[in-house]
Amino acid sequence: MRALTISAHGDLDRLEVRDDLAVPEIRRPTDVRIRVVAAALNHLDLFVVSGLPGVTITPPWVLGSDAFGVVDAIGDSVSTLRVGDYVVVNGGLSDRTCEYCRDGEQPLCPRFGVLGEHFPGTLAELVVLPEANLRTVPATSDPDRAAAFTLVALTAWRMVMSRARVKAGEDVLIWGIGGGVAIAALQICKMIGARVWAVSSSDEKLERAAAMGADVLLNRGRVDVGKTVRERTAKRGMDVVIDNVGKASWTQSLVALGRRGRLVTCGATSGPIVEIDVRRLFWNQWSIMGSTMGNDAEFDAVVAEFRAGRLMPVVDSVFPLDRGRNAFERLADPARFGKIVVRVP
Numbered sequence: 001m002r003a004l005t006i007s008a009h010g011d012l013d014r015l016e017v018r019d020d021l022a023v024p025e026i027r028r029p030t031d032v033r034i035r036v037v038a039a040a041l042n043h044l045d046l047f048v049v050s051g052l053p054g055v056t057i058t059p060p061w062v063l064g065s066d067a068f069g070v071v072d073a074i075g076d077s078v079s080t081l082r083v084g085d086y087v088v089v090n091g092g093l094s095d096r097t098c099e100y101c102r103d104g105e106q107p108l109c110p111r112f113g114v115l116g117e118h119f120p121g122t123l124a125e126l127v128v129l130p131e132a133n134l135r136t137v138p139a140t141s142d143p144d145r146a147a148a149f150t151l152v153a154l155t156a157w158r159m160v161m162s163r164a165r166v167k168a169g170e171d172v173l174i175w176g177i178g179g180g181v182a183i184a185a186l187q188i189c190k191m192i193g194a195r196v197w198a199v200s201s202s203d204e205k206l207e208r209a210a211a212m213g214a215d216v217l218l219n220r221g222r223v224d225v226g227k228t229v230r231e232r233t234a235k236r237g238m239d240v241v242i243d244n245v246g247k248a249s250w251t252q253s254l255v256a257l258g259r260r261g262r263l264v265t266c267g268a269t270s271g272p273i274v275e276i277d278v279r280r281l282f283w284n285q286w287s288i289m290g291s292t293m294g295n296d297a298e299f300d301a302v303v304a305e306f307r308a309g310r311l312m313p314v315v316d317s318v319f320p321l322d323r324g325r326n327a328f329e330r331l332a333d334p335a336r337f338g339k340i341v342v343r344v345p
């Protein structure tokens with residue numbers, strides 16, 4: 001079987017297309033094997049290549065957390081899928097037995113793990129997954145958009161709808177427009193009638209955000225985001241801030257956050273350690289929230305939006321598996337707007 005792999009951590013020159021991997025077998029009655037048509041990259045893949053603390057890979061390690069494919073084989077107890085069905089993948093795996101899983105909150109599972117990070121990934125011809133991590137989509141779905149959809153839409157949905165509970169008419173500041181989760185968060189906020197303040201260092205990206213409905217554009221290279229938000233809202237500030245940047249944006253996020261504001265984060269691409277003045281936290285009655293991936297109900301919700309054509313990812317570029325390294329180089333390129341897809345022939 002062919003796959004895009006690494007055998008040691010390091011730079012992108014560690015990426016290697018191999019064709020000698022064993023075909024993954026159905027082991028449990030709930031297992032489903034899919035033949036991957038297209039897989040998409042996430043920022044997480046860059047972290048896996050360079051190495052993450054506490055995460056150990058077994059070489060050759062297959063990368064990738066998102067995919068669109070066709071069911072190739074099913075275990076004995078699989079009831080929701082048939083061979084030949086087209087599916088999208090939820091890359092978050094849980095034990096489905098602990099108290100959080102029983103409560104329908106799979107991303108809180110102590111044994112939660114992500115494809116391509118804790119389990120073999122999707123940048124391969126074949127991948128075996130639990131039935132619960134797959135949903136059917138029409139065979140006529142655009143393969144690139146279907147592959148690029150799930151992880152970012154699911155993550156953004158949980159942040160916007162379940163955690164921050166954004167309402168119509170609220171002001172939402174979104175950092176890093178151009179990244180997949182930020183774009184999905186923008187789309188979801190506009191679907192529910194919130195006002196979006198988009199932040200980027202690129203005017204080109206801000207123009208694209210405006211075309212997708214962003215109401216206010218802030219170029220962080222030219223303006224102090226926190227100060228500008230306070231000026232332009234007569235000191236009221238934002239109802240919600242979506243900050244996946246971490247260290248570099250945190251201080252300005254808190255300056256921008258209004259009374260009873262909610263800050264929600266699912267990442268820290270610029271660094272993980274931040275400071276907070278506890279007096280401002282309690283006086284303003286803020287909620288600082290974390291969010292990771294999504295649960296089964298949220299997976300159902302985003303797939304329904306995809307099937308209805310209401311929520312679609314932006315695809316930046318598409319590469320064949322043989323050019324997987326070029327795909328990763330584009331993933332690391334600050335000019336990227338949207339998702340990088342890898343076609344698996």
Ligand SMILES: [Zn+2]
Nearest residue numbers: 096098101109
């Ligand atoms: Zn669990």
